[in-house]
């Protein structure tokens with residue numbers, strides 16, 4: 356485990372263009388197929404809800420979500436690789452669930468790669484249920500595609 360800075364200044368702050376350098380530093384090492392900076396910029400321009408969890412200057416993790424009619428669609432959730440497996444992913448989902456409830460949403464939705472077992476485990480332990488499969492939803496390199504499992508959680 357890598358130590359977090361000793362600080363009382365910990366909590367959530369909005370994802371803004373100025374904070375995307377820190378986001379990209381984590382994103383680019385957390386995924387085989389990371390989002391581009393443009394993906395984050397487009398999400399912010401579209402008014403999606405993005406939050407960073409900071410401990411002092413250290414970025415613990417972040418998420419991006421899109422509000423629908425009675426559901427919130429989780430588009431990206433990431434914990435810094437050296438801080439994974441310590442409950443931070445669950446903490447990010449808790450924050451997203453609070454925000455979603457305040458929006459009046461009744462459901463959280465997400466897609467996850469069939470190969471991403473740690474993420475599926477996080478969601479299942481949290482209470483998400485598998486509700487479908489999207490064939491060839493994700494790029495998988497060398498022109499291949501990977502299926503997505505669709506999961507939902509009743510708030």
Ligand SMILES: CC(C)(COP(=O)(O)OP(=O)(O)OC[C@H]1O[C@@H](n2cnc3c(N)ncnc32)[C@H](O)[C@@H]1OP(=O)(O)O)[C@@H](O)C(=O)NCCC(=O)NCCS
Pocket residue numbers: 385386432433434435438439440441442443444445446466467468471472473474476477478480
């Ligand atoms: C998926 C991710 C967000 C989980 O965050 P995390 O902080 O590591 O997860 P937590 O520590 O909160 O773990 C929550 C649960 O998932 C399980 N889990 C987390 N990482 C795991 C791993 N590598 N292997 C197996 N189980 C794992 C834990 O056992 C835990 O279950 P428990 O509460 O019963 O012990 C994080 O691994 C990550 O950022 N991965 C790379 C990006 C990614 O794949 N994002 C999801 C895209 S859909």
